[in-house]
Amino acid sequence: MSILIYADTSNGALTKNAFEAVNYGAQLAQKTGDVAVAVVTGSASGLEELGKYGVNKVIHVADAGLDNFDPQKVTHVINEVANAQGAKTIIFSHDYAGKSVAPRLAAKLDAGLVTGAVAIPNTDGGFVVKKAVFSGKAFANVEISSDVKIISVLPNSIEKQIGEGSASVENMSVDVPSTGLTVKEVRKESTELSLTEADIVVSAGRGLKGPENWGMIEELAHELGAATACSRPVADIGWRPHHEHVGQTGIAIRPNLYFAIGISGAIQHLAGVNGSKVIVVINTDAEAPFFKAADYGIVGDAFEVVPKLIEAVKKLKAS
Amino acid sequence: MKILVCISKAPDTTAKIAFTDGNTKFDENGVQFIVNPYDEWYALVRGLELKEANGGTVTVLNVGGAENDPVIRKALAIGADDAVRIDASTTDALSVAKQIAAYAKEQSYDMILCGKETIDYNGSQVAGMVAELMNLPYVSLATKLDVNGSTATIERDVEGGVEVVEVSGAFVLSAAKGMAEARIPNMRGIMAARTKPLAVVPAIETSAKTSIKSFELPPAKSACKLVDAANVEELVNLLHNEAKAI
Numbered sequence: 164m165s166i167l168i169y170a171d172t173s174n175g176a177l178t179k180n181a182f183e184a185v186n187y188g189a190q191l192a193q194k195t196g197d198v199a200v201a202v203v204t205g206s207a208s209g210l211e212e213l214g215k216y217g218v219n220k221v222i223h224v225a226d227a228g229l230d231n232f233d234p235q236k237v238t239h240v241i242n243e244v245a246n247a248q249g250a251k252t253i254i255f256s257h258d259y260a261g262k263s264v265a266p267r268l269a270a271k272l273d274a275g276l277v278t279g280a281v282a283i284p285n286t287d288g289g290f291v292v293k294k295a296v297f298s299g300k301a302f303a304n305v306e307i308s309s310d311v312k313i314i315s316v317l318p319n320s321i322e323k324q325i326g327e328g329s330a331s332v333e334n335m336s337v338d339v340p341s342t343g344l345t346v347k348e349v350r351k352e353s354t355e356l357s358l359t360e361a362d363i364v365v366s367a368g369r370g371l372k373g374p375e376n377w378g379m380i381e382e383l384a385h386e387l388g389a390a391t392a393c394s395r396p397v398a399d400i401g402w403r404p405h406h407e408h409v410g411q412t413g414i415a416i417r418p419n420l421y422f423a424i425g426i427s428g429a430i431q432h433l434a435g436v437n438g439s440k441v442i443v444v445i446n447t448d449a450e451a452p453f454f455k456a457a458d459y460g461i462v463g464d465a466f467e468v469v470p471k472l473i474e475a476v477k478k479l480k481a482s
Numbered sequence: 483m484k485i486l487v488c489i490s491k492a493p494d495t496t497a498k499i500a501f502t503d504g505n506t507k508f509d510e511n512g513v514q515f516i517v518n519p520y521d522e523w524y525a526l527v528r529g530l531e532l533k534e535a536n537g538g539t540v541t542v543l544n545v546g547g548a549e550n551d552p553v554i555r556k557a558l559a560i561g562a563d564d565a566v567r568i569d570a571s572t573t574d575a576l577s578v579a580k581q582i583a584a585y586a587k588e589q590s591y592d593m594i595l596c597g598k599e600t601i602d603y604n605g606s607q608v609a610g611m612v613a614e615l616m617n618l619p620y621v622s623l624a625t626k627l628d629v630n631g632s633t634a635t636i637e638r639d640v641e642g643g644v645e646v647v648e649v650s651g652a653f654v655l656s657a658a659k660g661m662a663e664a665r666i667p668n669m670r671g672i673m674a675a676r677t678k679p680l681a682v683v684p685a686i687e688t689s690a691k692t693s694i695k696s697f698e699l700p701p702a703k704s705a706c707k708l709v710d711a712a713n714v715e716e717l718v719n720l721l722h723n724e725a726k727a728i
Contacts, residue, residue, distance in 0.1 A: 173641050180641075232645070234610065234620050257606075259640045262598075263622040266610025269576060275691030276575065278605050291695055296603050300499040302698045303603070309691040343653065344619040347635070348646040357642030363728065387728060398659075405625070405660040406639065411495055411601055412519050413659050414639075420727035431495045434601075437700070441727045443717070444706070454706050459720060463711025471714035476728070479718050 165198045166191055167250035168218070169241055171260040172207045174351070179318075179360050180256035182216050186323045187316045188254040189217025190283050197252070201330070202244045204237055205229035214330035216323070221332045222248070228339040231346035234263035236339050242271055243337045245311075257315035258359065265315045275307035281320040298411045298434035318359060319417040320438070358407065361390035363420045366409060366436075368394035370425020370446065370465055374402035379469045380424065386476045392416070394426045410435035425465045428453025445469070483538030483629070485529045486591040487562065488582055488608065490600045491546060491553045492518040501697045508602070508697070517557050520597025523664035524657035528627055529595050530561045531662060536629065538592075539563045543585070545570050545578045551680065558675035559667035565678065570685030575603075577688040579611030584686045587616060591652060593634065598623050598656040606656070613654035621647055625660035 168188035170181035185201050192199035201213050201221045210221045224240050241264065245253055253268065255261030257279045269276035277292040281302065285291040289306055292314055296303045307313075358364065365384040371377065377391075384391045391407060398408035409416050411431040417438035424445045426432060433456050436442065444457040445468050454460045461468055493499075493513045500509040517526070529540045542562040544554050547569065554565045568581045586594060594616075596609035606622075613620030625644070626637035634649045639658060667675075709717045721728045 171641075178641060232640070234622065235613075238614065259623060259638075262606045263610060263620060266575070266579075266607040267614040267620060269607070269691075270579060270611035270614035273576070273691070276607055277692060278607055294604075296697070297493075297499045298601055298604060300700075301501070302700065304695045304698070305692050306695050307692050342619055343649055343651045344621070345648045346645060347648050349640065349643060350646070351643035360641065406644075408659060412523070415604075420721065420725070434495075441721070441725045443721070454708075456703060457706040458703075458725065459717060460706045460708050461711050461714070461717060462708065468711055468714055472718065475715045475718040478715070479722055479728070 165200050165248045165250045166252045166254060167241070167245050167248055168199060168201045168254040169261070169264065170201045170203050170213060170221070171256060171258065172203060172205065175207045176209060177203075177207070177212065178258070180258045182213070183318060183321065183323060184254050184256040184261075184316050185213050185218055186216040186325070187283065187321055190321070190324060191252065191254070193217070194283065195286055200248050200250070202241060204240050210332045211329040214328040215325050217326065218330050221330045222335050223332050224335050224337050226337065226339050232260060233342055233344050233346065234267055235342045235344065237264050238267040238271060239340055240337045241268055244335065247335070251310065252312045252314070255313070255315040257317050261315040265313055269313050272311045272313075273309065274311035274313050275309040276313040276315070277305045277307060278315045279317040280314045281317050283321065284314070295438065299415060299437040300434060317417065317438070319419070356388070356390040358390045358392055358409070359414065359416055361418055363387045363389035364392050364416060364418045365389045365422045365424070366392035366394070366426060367397070367424040367465070368426030369396050371397075376466070377403070379473065383422070383469055383473050383476070386473055386480070394432050423453055423457070424469060426453060427451045428456060483532060483536050484589070484591050485533060485538060485540045486586055486589070486594045487521065487526045487529045487540060487542050487557070488594065488596045488612070489521040489526065489542050489544050489554070489557050490518040490597070491515050491544070491550050492601045495519065495601060499699070505697050506694070515553055517553050518597050518600045520599060520601075520657060522557065522560065524659065524661035525595040525597050526557055526560060526562065527662035527665050528657060532627070532629055541566060543568070543582060545581045546572055554680060555675045556667065558678045558680070559671040560665050561671060563678065565680040567680060567682050568685055569682050573688070573690035574692045575605045575607035576611055577690050579608045579615060580688045581685055582608070583612050583615035585683060586612070593652060594654045596654070596656045598658045609654050609656040616654070619649050619653045620655070621649065621653060622656045623658045624655045625658050627655065627661060
């Protein structure tokens with residue numbers, strides 16, 4: 164049998180989440196003795212690269228009608244490819260594309276779906292997938308009992324095993340249905356790093372006192388190659404755009420390193436960032452709850468600490 | 483304009499997360515339940531705004547037992563015209579989606595609005611499943627929704643940007659932050675909610691494809707290592723040499 168992995172692209176290039184999902188599927192295939200196959204939709208290049216992440220074969224459905232993302236079309240295509248490949252397990256990333264397509268496909272195939280998986284399934288006498296629940300405050304072990312099983316992988320949650328080799332790319336044509344949806348425009352903020360894909364995130368809150376003080380946050384982020392984020396109050400009062408709001412009711416992120424500057428650490432904010440590998444908190448208030456969730460902390464004034472931090476990072480990079 | 487808003491019951495955002503029965507059940511002891519914030523703040527409020535601008539009705543729908551009625555009344559207090567509760571015990575997302583789709587298919591809604599996920603199981607599944615079961619377009623993680631006649635213009639979040647899509651005819655949408663501003667129910671709304679219709683409809687037969695075997699809490703975080711504010715370079719050294727994060 165085979166395990167089919169949907170590898171998402173952005174502007175024709177594979178995304179970081181795609182590599183991770185493919186590697187997740189490959190690791191599962193190794194465990195179960197299945198064959199891992201990746202599928203890519205729309206115009207894309209560099210697909211051979213997926214060989215390093217554990218698949219020998221990539222099915223490319225390059226129909227230009229798939230260049231603009233329409234979950235209804237992609238669901239149809241993946242279903243066709245899954246049938247052709249005899250796939251019983253289908254893997255997505257739990258990213259923007261996966262969240263749109265995986266539920267549709269599950270309904271189409273009457274299949275059990277676990278979204279936001281954080282580990283390779285336990286297949287000892289069943290098929291149990293560990294996923295984050297309660298906004299990262301707990302995990303659930305969920306059994307899938309249907310014949311076809313669908314999983315979406317929480318970004319930045321598995322250790323990637325990278326090898327050698329190049330995948331062979333097979334073209335497949337699928338009739339793409341027409342739908343009632345038309346993509347009019349895609350506005351990519353090309354200068355900014357995607358918040359959900361960033362390895363490092365620099366986030367700031369009300370402690371910054373006003374939107375005019377974000378220059379040093381952006382400079383620190385720039386020096387670290389990081390994305391910028393903010394707390395809910397700051398987005399609500401309009402100091403920063405809504406899409407930067409991380410937390411339980413904004414977006415949840417899991418970077419390797421998260422800087423929280425002038426954020427007290429309300430439970431709702433922590434829920435959006437508690438999957439971060441390393442958390443650094445800078446706050447004037449030593450009693451701020453965020454310090455309890457932090458790995459490293461500085462009790463001090465952001466306006467004094469951050470400029471020094473920028474200098475120290477510059478110095479490290481120069482050394 | 484006939485709008486359906488699907489609402490879920492969720493534990494309050496400040497609820498303590500604990501489990502009982504050998505870590506197989508969420509401990510509801512002392513937990514206050516609310517309308518799932520994404521459903522209420524973004525999907526419901528935008529539905530109400532559209533109704534106020536264009537006329538029509540907003541119906542809220544919940545799948546669950548009678549214990550959900552207080553939460554449904556809250557959605558009525560915010561301004562929904564009427565409510566439907568499908569009397570099913572909820573098992574997994576696909577079962578819930580089948581209940582919603584079976585009901586909605588008979589009602590010819592112009593749009594079905596959901597929140598992007600619930601804050602308890604974080605599934606992000608039901609809306610997309612409903613769309614597939616009803617063979618409708620699905621726009622996930624939408625941050626803006628405008629309607630002009632039978633065409634809707636929707637902005638949705640994508641990796642590192644925003645996508646603008648146009649949908650003709652009925653559709654299903656999941657709402658994310660930015661779609662609308664949360665409303666607080668006023669006294670008049672709360673009084674009116676008591677007498678607004680709440681129809682209870684029987685469930686259809688479904689079978690669950692997934693089941694939760696157990697819960698676990700994340701391992702406790704070790705103590706925070708504090709660095710003196712006068713010694714910022716030390717923090718950078720620790721992040722570089724010890725945490726290997728930069």
